[in-house]
Amino acid sequence: MLQYNTHHSTLAMPEYGRNVQQMVDYCLTLENRDERNACARAIIDTICRLHPQQRTNPEWRAKLWDHLAIMAGFKLDIDWPVPVITAETLRTRPDTLPLPQSVIPKRVYGINIIKLIDTAIAMDPANPDRDEFVYLLACQMKKLLIAENPEAASDKRVYDDLAELSEGHILIDSESMPLPRMDFAAEAPAINQPRKKKRRRR
Numbered sequence: 001m002l003q004y005n006t007h008h009s010t011l012a013m014p015e016y017g018r019n020v021q022q023m024v025d026y027c028l029t030l031e032n033r034d035e036r037n038a039c040a041r042a043i044i045d046t047i048c049r050l051h052p053q054q055r056t057n058p059e060w061r062a063k064l065w066d067h068l069a070i071m072a073g074f075k076l077d078i079d080w081p082v083p084v085i086t087a088e089t090l091r092t093r094p095d096t097l098p099l100p101q102s103v104i105p106k107r108v109y110g111i112n113i114i115k116l117i118d119t120a121i122a123m124d125p126a127n128p129d130r131d132e133f134v135y136l137l138a139c140q141m142k143k144l145l146i147a148e149n150p151e152a153a154s155d156k157r158v159y160d161d162l163a164e165l166s167e168g169h170i171l172i173d174s175e176s177m178p179l180p181r182m183d184f185a186a187e188a189p190a191i192n193q194p195r196k197k198k199r200r201r202r
Contacts, residue, residue, distance in 0.1 A: 012071045016047060024071045033078070040078045043068060106161060108148045109141055114165065116140075121169045134170060135177060138162060142179050155179045 011021050020043065027039040044064050054060045066085040069076060074087045104111055116137050123130040138158050145153035155174035163171050 012073070013067050016050070016067070016071070020047060020050075021071055024068065024076075028072055028076060036076070036078050040068060040076065105165060109144055109161070109165070113137070113141060113144070117162070117166050117170070121166055131177075134162075134172065135179075138172070138177070139179055142182060146182055153182075 008018065011018060013021070023039070023043050023046065027036055027043065030036045030039060044061070047064055047067075048054070048061065062082045065080060065082050069080075069084045069086075070090065104114060120130065120134050120137060123133065138155075141162065142153055142155070142158050145158065155178055158179065159172045159174050159177075
């Protein structure tokens, strides 16, 4: 009768296969310590033959001893050539990274636009570079609006949002600083259009 993998126990390291796991199980049954040491080295060598592209990497070979300890359920009593991982270390979870909890007034623009607006507010209004910076900022805001809702992406909408997000520090009339027309649909290349065949010159 055929034996399927679903009938066997779950492998601790599936990437090495069931034959390697059976070798580890056999190593656990050896009562002589020297025989266990020799068997463990043979298992490591076997894994290296299965993955010859990693044989020259000393860090990878040292990691194999950790994998051997995991496959043995941390019950293998041998002379480990390198310090290996323990069950407690394996079960220890890393510290949770704190995620920024910033509130974005208008999520369509994202947090980066809010930071750029703060940069524009901090600039000297008499500096001509500020006008150029604000103009490029408004262009980027219009691109984001077009991606979200092309019908609502007007210059007035952009400058109204810019005035709101800057809390009135940046007030620009849409007629005094018009934004370029951005018709992405018209500029997009045609898809699945038949290519015209070039006529051969006779």
